[in-house]
Amino acid sequence: MGYDLQLRVWRGDAAKGDFIDFTVEAEEGEVVLDVLHRLQATQAGDLAVRWNCKAGKCGSCSMEVNGHPRLSCMTRLSDFDRAETISVSPLRTFPVIKDLVTDVSFNYEKAKEVPAFAPRPKDPDGTYRMMQEDVERGQEFRKCIECWLCQNTCHVIRDHEENKPAFAGPRYFIRYAELDMHPLDTNDRRTLTDKQAGIGLCNITKCCTEVCPEGIKITDNGIIPMKERVADRKYDPLVWLGSKIFRRGE
Amino acid sequence: MSAQTTVQAPTPGRARITARTMRKDRWWIGPLVTAVVLGGFVVYGTWAALVNANYYAEPYLSPLYAPCLTSSCPEQLLEPRFLADWWILTPALFILPFPLGFRLTCYYYRKAYYRAFWGSPPACAVGEPHKRYTGETRFPLILQNVHRYFFYFALIFAAINIEHAILAFRNHEGEWGHMGVGTLFLVANAVLLTVYTLSCHSCRHITGGRLNHFSRHPVRYWLWTQVSKLNGRHMEWAWASLVVVALADLYIRLVANGTITDITFF
């Protein structure tokens, strides 16, 4: 059963823009991306919207729906009252290109700063051996679809553009964590996570975890363990002493 | 905290949206509830720690005053009363900096008070009111990194609270085999405090989190797995133990000043 949906879409570019009201036909069972496509097909042929898989797996369709950072292909209309006006706006933290499409290259620049996986030499028989429990922890972080919703929501850069050079963001904290916890990796990423990625700027208020569509426990399993590892290195004289005496650098 | 408040002009290059947030839900309820409950505890706790009276109703010692170490403490207690009473320093003020520091630097409480009292951020995707932000990189917030040391002290305090819960099974004559509502409060307090302490993120790190090869440390891996289970509910333990410690103090206070009589089961 179709109905008329009130949509308020932000349209514009870096120079100017505003919210424009539309009435778009909606069908039962649809998601926000569906009505944006219908809007594009029937009323606003030049509406810019990025998408790809429509299955919550490519991370392209990130935007803000009623102010909530969401994947628009996974945001069901049935979550809203039919009489309600739904606002749709581009990710706020990144420069806008046009309408709902933003320039997310900040994230790719930060990706380049993470040193690549550097495994230790292979065992004498030419292979690597790892136990399941040794690699399990990092698996959670590999679910990331790089939708940048966490990066967009993080107030460190959302509200403070000037922090961008010094802060890699939650998506990269779990990348540093994944590599630092990896049993084969030889890099020490604790200093990097602190100095280069700026983990000290994070105040663990957990918005990244709240918006992650993959349900990754970014703060509890990634950021806080990394903060603890940084503390080992930088703020804990006992651990430092222990590592000197026992020469154990786990 | 109105949703309509606008922040400074949007950053150049970004979409020009001036509203502080486009959220329409009642995002301010969470920080408000936190502020009220946490604020209430701080006010009550400060008062209770300063009054220096009615914290002992044999055999119950208020958890805010345990361990009781000054010469004015009741003689029936087992702990050494080696500190002199001095100025406004009540027995509680000597010891409270430790549990207070533990909670103040706790990863969960940090989230709670940064959001509720500092608005940084008040809720997700809601603009924060501050012009500058340096997170936990500068003094004083850089001190949050000493949380693990407070954790070590918290283990001692958990043990002391367990001791006082056990002592609450004695009657007025010091004989075992007593149990009253006060005993229940002190047992609940000891259990919740212990679980809250063990579910700490620093505890999770110390037991096994800092290892990269779990398979080489099966015991620590097992411990880490157990602590991780508790850690998943750290927020719940934090609130439960906070509320129960205040209730236990209140109950003992009311018994001590004669407002109510302790209901005893045996």
Ligand code: SF4
């Ligand atoms: S927990 Fe840290 S990284 Fe995640 S959103 Fe909050 S400040 Fe940003």
Ligand code: SF4
């Ligand atoms: S961590 Fe989650 S929110 Fe962040 S980019 Fe990956 S999938 Fe998206």
Ligand code: FES
């Ligand atoms: S279109 Fe791929 S995640 Fe939405």
Ligand code: FES
């Ligand atoms: S007590 Fe909350 S993290 Fe340590």
